[in-house]
Amino acid sequence: MFWHGHHPKEYVAVVPGLLxxxxxxxxxxxxxxxxxTVDGGFSDWLVSFEGRPLPRWEAREETSKVLALGWHGSQGQDVSQDVGQDTLRAHCKCGGVDFLIKRPREREEADKPLDAKDWWVRSKNRYLAGNCACDSCRLTSGLEIVQWAYVPTPRLATASGEPYQFNCSTLKSFKSSENVTRYHCGRCGATVFFWRDSRPEVIDVAxxxxxAPSGARAEDWLDWRLKISHEEDATHARLLKAFKEGFEDWGKRNGKTYR
Ligand SMILES: [Zn+2]
Ligand SMILES: [Zn+2]
Incomplete structure (x- = not known):
């Protein structure tokens, strides 16, 4: 929830979601x-703030180059870690949580309505993903908007390909409400899973x-829903407004509609 670097020692970084x-x-x-991010990540969605375009620094502010909107790097993430296009590796910073996601079992030729059975399977062999602004996501992650991918639990596997068990290594759980269990890494603090009792067949993966070799938005694996869940919970109204504008513009550029 805090980040403390060596220079300068006079300040500490605080996650904004707790304010x-x-x-x-x-x-x-x-x-x-x-x-x-390789693909621009979140910066393609939060493009400006109160009318001011936000510079997109390749690395540190002022000492690296500015990357144009739509930039896409050809390298950056460790593609050698990818174990093939049918599985996607996921891991936390310290490596205590490390697992694989397999492609959907069913192939969908077109995107179906989101109230359809198996709503999490999308066209091009991808899973649905979304942004959440609820109080619970915010207070457990420290982030104002959290990104989740919806994956059927049988499509998760250990790094060696065995069925995934939710009691391994540094994974810790916490009941954030009566019907919801959240998982995080007990060592580095990474947010990992959200699991709701009312739909046990699908788990939300951070x-x-x-x-993903394609970048932080993992668009070769994920179809992003153009909706912010629980936006009524958002505490940072100026950020929410800026994010919605940028997200909708991104959706238009990518042929999506707000839903
Ligand atoms: Zn960890
Ligand atoms: Zn949430």
Whole structure:
């Protein structure tokens, strides 16, 4: 929930999701380390803040180059770690949580309505993914908007290909409400899973853990829903407005409609 670097020692970075009234004290000035995302990641969705375009620094602010909107790197993530196009590796920072996602069992030729059976399977052999602004996601991750991919639990496997068990290594669980269990890494703190009792066949996987060769949005594996779940919970109204504008524009450029 805090980040403490060596220079300068006078300040500590605090995750914004824990602040009670961020609108009164926070301004967003730029994106840093966009080069690490390969596909632009979240910076393609949060393009400007209150009319000011946000510079997209390849690495550190002011000392690296600015990457244009639509930039796509040819390298950056460790593609050698990818174990083939039918499986996608996911892991936390410390490596204690490490698992594979397999492609959907069913192949869909076209995107179906989201109230259809097997709603999580999308065209081009992908899973549905979405953004959530609910209080519970915010307070457990520290982030104002959290990205989840919806994956059937039998499509998860250990790094060696065995069925995934939810009691391995550094994985810890926490019941954030009566019917919801959240999982995180007990060592590095990474958000990992969200699991709701009412739909046990599907688990939400934190998209930040995915090592997709295409980049942080993992669009060769995920179809992004153009909706922000529980946006009424968002505490940072200025950020929500900026994000919605950028997200909708991205959707238009990519032939999606807000839904
Ligand atoms: Zn970890
Ligand atoms: Zn949520």
């Amino acid at each position: 009670e009234n961020p609108d009164s004290i926070l301004d967003i000035s730029s994106h840093i380390f966009v080069g690490d 998209v930040g853990l995915l090592e």
